Amino acid sequence: MLDLDAIRALPKVALHDHLDGGVRPQTLLDIAAEVDRSLPATSAPELADWFFEAADSGSLVRYLETFDHTIAVMQRPADLQRIAREFVEDQAADGVVYAEARWAPEQHVAGGMTLEEAVGAVRDGLREGMTRCEAAGTPIIARQIISAMRQNDRGLEIAELAVAEREALVGGFDIAGPEDGFPPSRLADAFRWLARHNLPCTIHAGEAAGVESIWEAVQMMGADRIGHGVRIVEDLVGGEVVPGSLAAYLRDRRITLEVCPTSNLQTGIAGTYVEHPFGLLDRLGFAVTVSCDNRLMSRTSLSQEFAHLVEAFGYGVADLHRFTDTALDATFLDRPERERLRALVAAAYSAAQQAPARR
Numbered sequence: 001m002l003d004l005d006a007i008r009a010l011p012k013v014a015l016h017d018h019l020d021g022g023v024r025p026q027t028l029l030d031i032a033a034e035v036d037r038s039l040p041a042t043s044a045p046e047l048a049d050w051f052f053e054a055a056d057s058g059s060l061v062r063y064l065e066t067f068d069h070t071i072a073v074m075q076r077p078a079d080l081q082r083i084a085r086e087f088v089e090d091q092a093a094d095g096v097v098y099a100e101a102r103w104a105p106e107q108h109v110a111g112g113m114t115l116e117e118a119v120g121a122v123r124d125g126l127r128e129g130m131t132r133c134e135a136a137g138t139p140i141i142a143r144q145i146i147s148a149m150r151q152n153d154r155g156l157e158i159a160e161l162a163v164a165e166r167e168a169l170v171g172g173f174d175i176a177g178p179e180d181g182f183p184p185s186r187l188a189d190a191f192r193w194l195a196r197h198n199l200p201c202t203i204h205a206g207e208a209a210g211v212e213s214i215w216e217a218v219q220m221m222g223a224d225r226i227g228h229g230v231r232i233v234e235d236l237v238g239g240e241v242v243p244g245s246l247a248a249y250l251r252d253r254r255i256t257l258e259v260c261p262t263s264n265l266q267t268g269i270a271g272t273y274v275e276h277p278f279g280l281l282d283r284l285g286f287a288v289t290v291s292c293d294n295r296l297m298s299r300t301s302l303s304q305e306f307a308h309l310v311e312a313f314g315y316g317v318a319d320l321h322r323f324t325d326t327a328l329d330a331t332f333l334d335r336p337e338r339e340r341l342r343a344l345v346a347a348a349y350s351a352a353q354q355a356p357a358r359r
Contacts, residue, residue, distance in 0.1 A: 013327035016258035019103035021294025031073035055297035075111030088129025102145035143171035155187030171332030256330035260293035321349035
């Protein structure tokens with residue numbers, strides 16, 4: 001069976017990773033001291049423990065409350081830039097070759113930044129991170145995904161921002177926040193704007209809310225990908241896909257599901273990795289990919305997420321390559337860049353398959 005070190009050495013693609021959910025604990029402490037923000041712990045290890053325990057409650061509402069602390073230290077351009085740079089460095093250190101940092105600019109203007117300044121700060125951090133990683137011999141491509149908070153009424157404004165700032169390494173658009181009670185259709189004008197200006201989108205759906213939220217995201221809003229989406233299993237009959245169902249539509253059109261196993265366990269989607277819908281969805285032919293969601297709150301990395309699935313479902317190198325290739329298909333990258341990455345990834349996995357098994 002693949003061990004964590006072997007998995008870390010493999011190239012990976014991170015599609016669903018929140019910028020404010022992956023802040024380094026020491027960075028939190030550093031910035032909090034400067035802005036006079038009280039935190040629930042005074043050392044990096046203790047703070048990491050607190051975030052994991054607070055998020056590991058089985059409640060999406062309490063899970064989202066942990067972001068009050070991280071967002072509070074992301075209100076100045078220099079701090080946003082630092083956190084974006086560290087996002088890239090941490091991903092590269094885990095073997096990630098392409099990462100999308102999703103975040104909601106509207107949550108980062110309390111200190112006086114404009115939306116445009118906030119997007120520019122993240123752009124600068126991503127660029128700095130990519131430059132440093134290239135120099136260190138761990139090249140990585142990073143993009144930002146601009147999110148609107150679905151409980152607010154700024155969807156169109158944020159969609160316009162994402163389109164206007166496309167050159168600031170903006171790969172696409174997302175809506176985040178509490179799903180239940182805030183369906184994608186509330187932001188229909190935003191998605192019409194995106195379609196008019198050819199900016200791709202992914203939508204959080206099928207986590208806290210069920211099949212109806214996935215249907216709206218895909219059939220009404222035109223989502224290219226679904227963030228989480230695992231509750232599509234509620235549309236199965238006897239564990240199988242029924243022709244003409246939404247599940248069949250997603251599977252047959254290869255609409256990508258950005259699955260975040262550990263996060264799903266924390267919010268009550270499943271009790272164990274073995275019980276997680278990932279294995280079933282994969283067996284049925286859905287376009288499943290693997291992501292972390294929030295590395296700080298879930299105390300995880302993409303390599304660890306793969307390791308959990310390897311242990312739960314017996315996956316090997318070929319399976320991890322398959323999931324990574326599916327993720328590459330779904331990236332919001334220009335096709336030539338995506339195909340260049342695909343060749344590099346394929347070569348690395350081929351070499352790993354030919355290497356002697358590690359024990």
